[in-house]
């Protein structure tokens with residue numbers, strides 16, 4: 001990942017990402033919205049923005065990934081239209097307020113190798129340990145291996161088995177924040193116990209980097225049905241989404257520095273975040289959203 005440039009794209013090996021604070025037993029390819037070098041956010045060195053790193057010897061991979069991202073963006077907008085309707089809001093509410101000029105879309109292809117150590121020094125190993133996703137929605141395609149588990153409202157782990165021709169949709173932290181906990185970000189984890197490698201394809205459909213995330217005004221009937229602390233619910237990382245204030249860019253960059261500690265070694269996180277926030281604000285003031 002430290003060779004993936006500011007956009008943090010490319011391959012990372014087993015054990016290099018620490019989603020829940022411990023090395024994940026998975027490897028993967030990182031992709032995202034394809035932005036050319038002349039795009040103002042790329043020129044300004046804003047993390048997570050830039051061109052993908054596609055292998056030259058496999059042109060069909062680039063074509064498929066870019067088509068997939070486009071299709072998933074459309075699906076993401078439709079799903080968020082349904083979420084808006086469920087809250088009594090206009091269907092384009094989230095698109096207008098949080099996804100302009102475009103959502104932050106990240107797409108990964110993960111491989112969870114079979115037969116990896118179940119524990120190291122007595123500590124249980126997970127393909128990816130308990131965590132919640134950061135943004136609004138995750139649209140996940142998994143192969144037939146199984147191994148994905150989600151925590152339900154009673155704090156019990158249940159399987160989310162593969163269902164042919166379907167996606168698993170995870171609610172992310174920002175949707176929890178926007179809905180004051182009515183939609184709660186789903187804790188989940190993965191362990192590959194199948195006799196073959198497990199492939200999964202998570203697509204993260206997230207607010208624009210400079211969107212300031214705020215709770216929506218819920219209709220009284222829905223607001224009255226939020227029960228945040230009634231089941232002894234504490235978040236997996238001990239943090240509070242409710243307390244977070246700021247742009248989605250700040251939120252996700254802090255997360256990225258946590259899960260890739262190697263990146264954090266090279267940077268002063270607070271300085272990086274304030275420089276980034278200033279650069280984004282300056283670009284927004286000039287409405288610089290495309291190549292000149």
Ligand SMILES: O=C(O)CCC(=O)C(=O)O
Nearest residue numbers: 110133142148190200202
């Ligand atoms: O591989 C999976 O099924 C889930 C991956 C995941 O939870 C994540 O990347 O956030």
Ligand SMILES: [Fe+2]
Nearest residue numbers: 131132133188
């Ligand atoms: Fe996840």
